[in-house]
Amino acid sequence: MNPTEIPLKSPGSVTDLSIGEVEQVERALIDASTRVPVLMFYASAIVWLLLGTVLAGFTSFKLHSPDLLSNVSFLTWGRIRPAHLNVMLYGWGSNVGMGTAIWLMARLCRTTLRHPLLLVTGGGFWNFGVLLGVCGILAGDSTGYHWLEFPSYVAVTLFLAYSLIASWAVLMFRFRRGDPIYITQWYLLAAFLWFPWMYLAAQTMLFIVPVQGVLQAAVNWWYANNLLFLWFGSLALGTAYYMIPKVIGRPVYSYHLAAIGFWTYAFFASWTGMQRLVDGPFPAWMITVSIAAMILCIIPVATVGLNHHMTMRGYFPLMRYSPTLRFTVFGAMSYTAFSVLGVIISLRSFARYLQFSEVSVAYSHLGLYAFFSMIMFGAMYYIVPRLVGREWRFASLIKIHFWASVYGIGLMTLMLLAGGMVQGLNMDNPTLSFTESTQSVLPYLRGRSISGILMTVAHFVFAYHFLLMLLGLGRTASVPTFLNPVNPEPGEMVAH
Amino acid sequence: MNGSDSTPRHRQGMDYGESEDVQKVHAAIQREKQEPRVGLEPLSLWLIGIYALAVFFGGAYLGRFSGSFSGDSLDPGTVPTKSHGPGPGGGGQQPQQELSPAERGKKVFMANCAVCHQASGLGSQSQGYPPLAGSEITNGGSRRAAMVVMKGLQGPITVKGQKFGSAVMQPWESLGDQKVADVLTYERQEWGNHGGPVTKEQIAALRKELASHPGSFVEADLQAVPADANLSGGEEGASPPKPGEQAKPGAPPQGSPPPATPGAQPPKP
Numbered sequence: 112m113n114p115t116e117i118p119l120k121s122p123g124s125v126t127d128l129s130i131g132e133v134e135q136v137e138r139a140l141i142d143a144s145t146r147v148p149v150l151m152f153y154a155s156a157i158v159w160l161l162l163g164t165v166l167a168g169f170t171s172f173k174l175h176s177p178d179l180l181s182n183v184s185f186l187t188w189g190r191i192r193p194a195h196l197n198v199m200l201y202g203w204g205s206n207v208g209m210g211t212a213i214w215l216m217a218r219l220c221r222t223t224l225r226h227p228l229l230l231v232t233g234g235g236f237w238n239f240g241v242l243l244g245v246c247g248i249l250a251g252d253s254t255g256y257h258w259l260e261f262p263s264y265v266a267v268t269l270f271l272a273y274s275l276i277a278s279w280a281v282l283m284f285r286f287r288r289g290d291p292i293y294i295t296q297w298y299l300l301a302a303f304l305w306f307p308w309m310y311l312a313a314q315t316m317l318f319i320v321p322v323q324g325v326l327q328a329a330v331n332w333w334y335a336n337n338l339l340f341l342w343f344g345s346l347a348l349g350t351a352y353y354m355i356p357k358v359i360g361r362p363v364y365s366y367h368l369a370a371i372g373f374w375t376y377a378f379f380a381s382w383t384g385m386q387r388l389v390d391g392p393f394p395a396w397m398i399t400v401s402i403a404a405m406i407l408c409i410i411p412v413a414t415v416g417l418n419h420h421m422t423m424r425g426y427f428p429l430m431r432y433s434p435t436l437r438f439t440v441f442g443a444m445s446y447t448a449f450s451v452l453g454v455i456i457s458l459r460s461f462a463r464y465l466q467f468s469e470v471s472v473a474y475s476h477l478g479l480y481a482f483f484s485m486i487m488f489g490a491m492y493y494i495v496p497r498l499v500g501r502e503w504r505f506a507s508l509i510k511i512h513f514w515a516s517v518y519g520i521g522l523m524t525l526m527l528l529a530g531g532m533v534q535g536l537n538m539d540n541p542t543l544s545f546t547e548s549t550q551s552v553l554p555y556l557r558g559r560s561i562s563g564i565l566m567t568v569a570h571f572v573f574a575y576h577f578l579l580m581l582l583g584l585g586r587t588a589s590v591p592t593f594l595n596p597v598n599p600e601p602g603e604m605v606a607h
Numbered sequence: 608m609n610g611s612d613s614t615p616r617h618r619q620g621m622d623y624g625e626s627e628d629v630q631k632v633h634a635a636i637q638r639e640k641q642e643p644r645v646g647l648e649p650l651s652l653w654l655i656g657i658y659a660l661a662v663f664f665g666g667a668y669l670g671r672f673s674g675s676f677s678g679d680s681l682d683p684g685t686v687p688t689k690s691h692g693p694g695p696g697g698g699g700q701q702p703q704q705e706l707s708p709a710e711r712g713k714k715v716f717m718a719n720c721a722v723c724h725q726a727s728g729l730g731s732q733s734q735g736y737p738p739l740a741g742s743e744i745t746n747g748g749s750r751r752a753a754m755v756v757m758k759g760l761q762g763p764i765t766v767k768g769q770k771f772g773s774a775v776m777q778p779w780e781s782l783g784d785q786k787v788a789d790v791l792t793y794e795r796q797e798w799g800n801h802g803g804p805v806t807k808e809q810i811a812a813l814r815k816e817l818a819s820h821p822g823s824f825v826e827a828d829l830q831a832v833p834a835d836a837n838l839s840g841g842e843e844g845a846s847p848p849k850p851g852e853q854a855k856p857g858a859p860p861q862g863s864p865p866p867a868t869p870g871a872q873p874p875k876p
Binding site for chain 2: 293371394403404407413541544
């Protein structure tokens with residue numbers, strides 16, 4: 112598509128309308144009110160992202176070079192892996208997700224964020240909780256429950272901090288003005304209500320009043336899977352539902368599809384989790400119900416995917432220019448890939464071979480990185496310029512970030528999927544010893560480490576770019592930073 | 608995060624202060640498209656087709672692998688067709704039946720021993736796991752076999768004329784008397800082996816005897832015990848040695864008891 116075909120809007124056509132002017136002022140006020148807390152969430156998210164990336168590097172390298180740093184107790188594999196997972200989940204993912212959600216909520220509810228400093232306090236406590244938890248894990252105080260490794264004394268801090276943050280989002284929804292509730296608000300509000308439900312249920316049933324025996328595994332996997340689906344998934348889908356139509360300036364394809372997608376997701380996703388325990392010591396129906404729910408999750412996935420696709424149709428060439436759109440659309444496409452892979456590996460006939468292999472790791476990264484994190488990167492490329500009053504400084508850095516992330520996660524998924532299949536088949540092969548089946552994965556694990564280096568580059572480049580923005584060193588142009596040069600006609604501005 | 612607070616506010620187009628001239632908003636907001644709206648396109652037919660397929664396969668899967676929604680059926684394979692025969696109780700009834708010692712031993716074996724010695728009992732020549740099928744230790748008197756299972760074995764050993772020694776067998780006394788007795792009974796009667804059964808009481812007696820033995824046995828320890836020595840302590844050892852048992856309940860049948868291991872057995876009765 113010719114760049115000139117990008118939908119352009121002359122400033123005159125908007126400013127002539129007094130309504131448009133009022134809206135602009137209103138947006139500026141709302142953005143200004145969210146500025147400090149959202150930037151705080153973003154900045155701390157990026158710090159955690161860097162730390163998590165370094166921990167991930169150790170985790171990955173130790174798998175094929177086990178002697179690396181093995182004489183330092185707090186850097187042993189059994190501690191840095193849970194530290195990596197929890198830093199990414201609660202440090203990076205939740206911070207960036209909550210920051211984006213607060214900004215979107217304020218915008219869509221058309222209400223300024225009142226008492227932003229209280230929200231900053233909540234965010235501060237959240238980060239303090241994560242810090243305490245990570246130190247606890249590294250000190251050997253992990254609980255040993257997947258994705259809940261933070262020592263239980265941290266859970267209280269996290270929960271209280273979360274309640275403070277979430278109540279701000281919910282209160283904004285309460286004081287919303289005017290318009291019908293937009294799709295993004297459904298997802299965000301639901302996510303803000305689902306997370307405390309899951310977290311409280313898991314904490315109660317695992318630590319406060321522990322359920323007996325194998326049921327702990329059931330609770331644990333229900334929590335882990337739905338943290339991915341209902342918390343991170345909802346935040347990312349809500350963000351994508353805002354960013355895609357916003358950037359291309361076109362309505363979302365269909366309200367009906369959005370409604371079906373949301374409600375079927377809400378209904379089916381919460382049944383999943385047990386599919387990770389195929390052939391475990393549970394009544395068969397418990398596991399089968401989760402697998403069936405995974406199959407039924409094809410409904411929301413196909414619906415949301417189609418809705419985004421039809422919204423984008425004819426506008427895909429814009430991905431050449433807009434960083435936000437490029438990251439968001441990549442994330443939205445990964446959502447489909449992630450979900451399809453999820454259905455396949457949950458089927459009993461596949462899970463039998465693959466559930467204890469690296470394929471599960473590939474699946475988690477596809478969900479949390481290719482889907483969730485990429486959409487969040489896209490949102491940050493959109494939101495941060497509006498908060499600091501500057502444009503991103505270097506298009507080249509955005510490009511490096513994008514391609515290093517895409518090739519990184521692509522290579523990682525490929526390596527872990529292929530390696531996991533080899534591993535799964537070899538573990539099932541009675542003529543091979545367990546050692547041999549493990550050794551057969553080594554080349555793939557080395558490849559995974561290389562992909563990790565790519566992602567590390569991406570994250571440090573992004574962090575540097577973000578730091579420039581924070582320091583007010585962004586560009587002061589009236590045109591956003593496009594990935595490739597656009598040549599609009601004189602006097603016109605390209606919307607972004 | 609508030610670095611830009613310190614920058615002068617009068618720079619062009621970046622005023623975010625809530626002052627009077629707030630209308631001088633940043634370009635990013637001026638050029639922004641309007642807030643997203645929602646279209647009202649209807650559902651397409653083929654999407655409804657996908658819904659139908661998902662519901663159909665989800666439902667079929669649930670029906671096929673739900674194990675009749677019984678809390679007892681851990682095995683998804685108990686399909687409705689099967690469930691009339693050995694069926695719904697297939698999971699529920701079996702545990703009620705009394706298993707024979709060899710059947711119980713088979714379970715113990717599969718869970719603990721088959722990793723090395725293989726389900727076939729043939730072991731693995733290449734990795735240094737000696738066979739149990741046809742092995743003289745397994746088939747001979749129960750005493751040698753029980754010693755190996757209780758305390759483990761390390762160092763070179765010759766079984767069926769082949770040298771083994773690269774692998775180490777760990778002690779299994781922590782399984783408990785019943786399980787050790789069951790697994791020995793199973794091993795001595797499976798794969799064409801012809802040893803006699805071993806009882807829980809015999810293992811309990813052996814456990815007391817070996818209590819002071821520090822580590823694993825080596826081949827020399829085994830050779831100090833006659834190949835056909837049976838365990839004592841139970842009401843009955845293997846089938847042949849009845850006469851000896853009558854004479855001296857605590858002793859192995861043939862000849863005198865050669866207590867090769869510290870803490871000999873005769874003092875006990």
